[in-house]
Amino acid sequence: MHFAPYTGWVYPNETVFEWSVLIAVYPYITGLVAGAFTVSSLYQVFGFERLRPVAHLALLTSLSFMVFVPTPLLLHLGHPERAFNATITPHLTSAMAMFGFFASFYVALLIVEGWFANRPFIVEQAQTRTDLLGRFYRLLTLGSYDVSPHTMHFDKKWIFALAVIGIPAAHGLHGYVGFMYGSLKSREWWSSDLMPVIFLFSAIISGVALLVVLYVASCKLRRIPVDAACVKGLAYTIWAFIMVAIVLEALAFANLVYKGREGIDTILQYVTGPLLVPYFLLQFAIGMVLPLLWLSYMIWRGTTGKALIVGVTVCACLVLFSVFMMRWNVVIGGQEISKTGKGLLSYHMPFWGKEGALMAILLTTAPLGLLYVLTRLFPPWADDAAHAHG
Amino acid sequence: MTKDSKPELAARRAFLVKLAGAASCAGAAVGAATLGLTPAVSAKTAPAADGGSFPTKDYDWTKHQWGFGVDATKCIGCLRCVEACKRENDVPANAHQFRTWVERYVHLEGEDQVRIDSQQDPVNIAASGSEKTFRFANRYKDAKVYKAFFVPKLCNHCTHPACVQVCPVGATYKSEDGVVLIDHDYCIGCRYCVQACPYGARYFDEERGVSDKCTWCYHRITKGLQPACVEVCPVGARIFGDQKDKESPISLFIRNNRVQVLRPESGNAPNVFYVGIDKEVN
Ligand code: SF4
Ligand code: SF4
Numbered sequence: 001m002h003f004a005p006y007t008g009w010v011y012p013n014e015t016v017f018e019w020s021v022l023i024a025v026y027p028y029i030t031g032l033v034a035g036a037f038t039v040s041s042l043y044q045v046f047g048f049e050r051l052r053p054v055a056h057l058a059l060l061t062s063l064s065f066m067v068f069v070p071t072p073l074l075l076h077l078g079h080p081e082r083a084f085n086a087t088i089t090p091h092l093t094s095a096m097a098m099f100g101f102f103a104s105f106y107v108a109l110l111i112v113e114g115w116f117a118n119r120p121f122i123v124e125q126a127q128t129r130t131d132l133l134g135r136f137y138r139l140l141t142l143g144s145y146d147v148s149p150h151t152m153h154f155d156k157k158w159i160f161a162l163a164v165i166g167i168p169a170a171h172g173l174h175g176y177v178g179f180m181y182g183s184l185k186s187r188e189w190w191s192s193d194l195m196p197v198i199f200l201f202s203a204i205i206s207g208v209a210l211l212v213v214l215y216v217a218s219c220k221l222r223r224i225p226v227d228a229a230c231v232k233g234l235a236y237t238i239w240a241f242i243m244v245a246i247v248l249e250a251l252a253f254a255n256l257v258y259k260g261r262e263g264i265d266t267i268l269q270y271v272t273g274p275l276l277v278p279y280f281l282l283q284f285a286i287g288m289v290l291p292l293l294w295l296s297y298m299i300w301r302g303t304t305g306k307a308l309i310v311g312v313t314v315c316a317c318l319v320l321f322s323v324f325m326m327r328w329n330v331v332i333g334g335q336e337i338s339k340t341g342k343g344l345l346s347y348h349m350p351f352w353g354k355e356g357a358l359m360a361i362l363l364t365t366a367p368l369g370l371l372y373v374l375t376r377l378f379p380p381w382a383d384d385a386a387h388a389h390g
Numbered sequence: 391m392t393k394d395s396k397p398e399l400a401a402r403r404a405f406l407v408k409l410a411g412a413a414s415c416a417g418a419a420v421g422a423a424t425l426g427l428t429p430a431v432s433a434k435t436a437p438a439a440d441g442g443s444f445p446t447k448d449y450d451w452t453k454h455q456w457g458f459g460v461d462a463t464k465c466i467g468c469l470r471c472v473e474a475c476k477r478e479n480d481v482p483a484n485a486h487q488f489r490t491w492v493e494r495y496v497h498l499e500g501e502d503q504v505r506i507d508s509q510q511d512p513v514n515i516a517a518s519g520s521e522k523t524f525r526f527a528n529r530y531k532d533a534k535v536y537k538a539f540f541v542p543k544l545c546n547h548c549t550h551p552a553c554v555q556v557c558p559v560g561a562t563y564k565s566e567d568g569v570v571l572i573d574h575d576y577c578i579g580c581r582y583c584v585q586a587c588p589y590g591a592r593y594f595d596e597e598r599g600v601s602d603k604c605t606w607c608y609h610r611i612t613k614g615l616q617p618a619c620v621e622v623c624p625v626g627a628r629i630f631g632d633q634k635d636k637e638s639p640i641s642l643f644i645r646n647n648r649v650q651v652l653r654p655e656s657g658n659a660p661n662v663f664y665v666g667i668d669k670e671v672n
Contacts, residue, residue, distance in 0.1 A: 001596055003486050009506035011543075011590025015486045018581040018594050078579015078599030082559075085578055091560035096582055099558075185656055186552060186588040262672075339590050340672065342506065 002350070008266065008343030017335055017347050020355035022072035024331040025363050027177045027199065028324050029069050032367075034174040034200070035207010036061040037110075037166055042237065044163035050233030054215045056117060056380030061214060062170070062207075063110040064371035069103060072363050075354055095180045102176065106169050113162040115140070116155050118378045120147050136377075174203045181330060188263050188341065189334040194252040198326075201245040206323035208237045212316035214371075216309060224383065226309050235312045238319060239295045246288050249326075263341025270337050270344055279329050287322020291315035446612040451567040456606060456661075458544070458617075459629035459643040463666035465540040467492055469509055469524040471619035471628060476522070478607060478618035485510045485521040487593040489604040490544040490619055494526055495670060499534040504670045541671050542627060544619070545570065545591040545604035546652065546660030553583035553592060553603075562601070568633075568661060569608055574600045588656045606630070 003015045040058035043051040051058075074080045083100075090097035115122075123145050126137040175196040182195025192198075212234045219226045257264065271279055297303075298311050332347045350356040475481060475490045488510070496505045507514065509524040517527030530538075547570045554562050554570060561577035564570050577600040584592040584601055592603040607617035611630070615621070620628040631638030640663075643649070649663035653672050664671075 001484070001486075003484075012486060012488050012491045012508050012510040013584075013590045013593040015510065016593065018584045073580075076580070078581075078594065078596075078601075079577065082576070082578040085559040085561075085576060089560055091557055093555045094558040094582070095556060096558035096580065180582075184552075184556070184586050186586055335585075339588060340506075 002348055004345040004347060006338070006343055006345040008338070009340050010338035010343035010345055011340055014335075014338055014340075014345060017332075017345070019331055019335060020076065021328070021332070021349050021357065021360045022076045022355050022363070024324070024327040025360045026069065026072040027174075027203075027331070028206070028327045029065050029072070029364065029367070030174055030177050031199065031203030031206050031323060031327075032210050033062050033065045033069065033106075033207070034170040034203040035205065035209075036065065036211055037170040037207070038204050039208055039211050039234070039237070041163045041167050041170075044159055045167065048233060050229050053227045053230045053382045054211050054234070056378075056382070057214060057218070057375070058207075058211055059110065059114050059117060060374045060378065060380050061211065061367075061371055063107070063114055064367040064374060066103070066107050066110060067370060068363060068367045071366075072360075075359065075363075095176070095183050099176070102169075102173050106166075106173055109162055109166055109169055113159060113166065114378070116159045116162070119144075119155055120152070121378060123147050171200055171203075175200045181334065186339055187334050187337065188256070188261060188267060189337050190330065192252050192256065194248055194255070195330075198245070198248045198252060201241055201248055202323045202326050204241045205238055205245055205319050208234055208241070209316035209319035209323075212238070212312055213320065216313050218375075218381075222381070228304055228308055231309055231312050232304075235295055235298070235308075235315070238312075238315065239292065239299065242288055242292050242295075242319065246284075246292065249284075263337070266341050266344065267337055270333075274336065274344065274346065275329065275333060278325055279333070283322050283325040283329060287318050287325060291318045291322075449612040451565055451612075453634065454567040455633040456547070456568050456611060457631060457633040457640040457644070458547070458606060458662045459640050459649070459665070460542050460662060461627050461629065461643070461647075461665045462539055462541050462671075464625045464627040465492065465542055466625055466627075467494055467526050467540040468624065469526070470622045470624065471542060472509055472524050474618040474622040475604075478610075479605070481602070482593075482595060482597065483522050485515050485524075487595075489591075489602070490542065492526075493541045493543060493671070495539055495541065495668060496530055496535060497537040498530065499536045501536075504668075505530075506670070539666070539668065541664075541667055542619075543589070543591075544662060545587075545606075546589055546658065546662045547604075547606065549659035549661060550657055552586040552588060552656070552658055556582045556586040558582065569606055569611075570603075571605055571608060572601060572603065574598065574602075577601055588653055588658065589660075 001016060004017055006015060036058045039051060040055050040062065042048040043055035043058075070083075074083055077083060086097055087100040090101070092098075119141075122137050122140045124147075126134060126141045127145070128134075129137060178196035178199030181190040181199075182192050184190050212231065215230065215234070216226055256267065294311060294315050298308055303311060336345050336347055338345060351358055353359070469492055471490055472488060472492060475488070476483065479489055481487060481489050491508050491510070493506055493508050498505065507526075509515075509518075509526065511527075513529055514525065514527045515521060517529075518525040547564075547568060549568075551562075551564060551570050554564055557563075558580060559576060559578055561574075562570065562572045562583050579594070579599045579601065581594050581601060584594055587603075592601050594600075595602045607615070607619075610617060617628075617630055620630045629639045629643045631640035631643075633641055633644075635641060643665075644663055647665045649665055650667065651660040651663060653660075
């Protein structure tokens, strides 16, 4: 057990950090899910034609990451084998209790929507393949081989409906994660009414940014030209949401400082000290303001071609990093400010171990492995003949 | 109260149970006298009689409303309570996790800021020389102390406990008699409660994989005993009793003093009542 060094006055029990980096990874992954789903909805529901090349990829990305959402939590539990207690006897006043239900509902929704979206491909594969994979696809058809225009129209309605339900579901799921922190009155740093919305908007920008990176990378791997219009569409999306994200977070911070409740001196000492680099420099300046300015510049100058693609991709990477820093600054930062309001602690992240840096990296990147497999089984590429239906 | 006394007690209990068994087997009339002892002795292992009386047989939790008082003007910072609690409740033997602790507040002459420390402070640990025994180092002996006092702390067994509110499985709950307890066989070890408690009263027991905190020595009070910390306090700074009994020590303490609670603004409505604490204490 590691005991955190501290300055000032902290409660004795606080010298053990109870929520590790994994609890920062958890909202990060959940946010990517919500953000990726937003992209797919922008196309499916709101008809953003530009985003067509990434619409299916977005759905698969959402599913791949969603499957891994519970892993950091399970690894963190003192008794993971009892995790189902929360679903068998959910304690309804707890912000954590319904998570299992929400998450399962959302996974189911993603699977059903993914099934409808991929049905023509599944049917085609089921009819042409004779190998083991053919059997797999035949199983997946669930006995329905009808891909007539009439049925496709019907399917489209389902996809639309599921995407519509999915928007509040994905965003609800993530706003709810923000609520888990924002609703705690024990820490001034967390206890903000804006927390769920802040989480939501940072989630959206992270998911869109992830899709930029995945899309550009997939084009490079598949040796096909990147659709600049699509990248531009994603860039607009990031731009719009990052504005809101910055404003919200600035407002929350201003509120905290302006209200100046008990313990604010310590918080200010913290943000101008240990948090200066991770919060103001990494999360805000480099991760949010820089991409915003850069994107604005490119939009203003009408940048196209390679410059646009490189620019947007770099901005996307910065945003991905910034959002992770945001999760870190909330989860770890919150615990570094003592509940006493009179002291500061410092978290030490081990590299190895169940709750170390390596595990955090593995858990964040593992969904990419699953995504790779899924893209092999259900190619999400719009340029494919099988996806001519959109 | 000492560590060795536990196995000793268990051995004695086992012996008496055997004795009682033998007596009843023999059907001897003499046995009846011995049996007179058994109900009290076997109470702990006996199944709870219809719900209401867990864990002690004759204990009815609807008949009590426990409360705790701290008279900070009396506390001398000897830390016997902390050591007694660690032993009584098998609290991890380190200097970082406590069910109860004592805070020291010192105003030095010419300083605006109060200096606060507790037994876990490295300087105090160095003074005690071990992480199992505790003492406050005499660190201000060369300074001019303007004002100083000690404040014992423990779980407040809040009327509206934030820890109970957030527990996703209901493993931590408020019992009828006002004590906030944790079901260690049901806790999943998520530590949400540790985060939610505004008072820092909870810790996570790595070894058992569950959260833990003060129970006001539930295993003792349900047998009519005092919590260990109350019992060992040499100056009577800790007061315990049944608020339903208007003549109990806690009822008298509340009636005869102007008491206050910690962080009333949290809405938790604590049930540990303080006398003699200063504005910095929270
Ligand atoms: S003091 Fe903390 S742990 Fe104890 S009942 Fe209140 S909220 Fe729960
Ligand atoms: S650690 Fe245990 S008692 Fe605490 S909230 Fe989680 S399940 Fe409940």
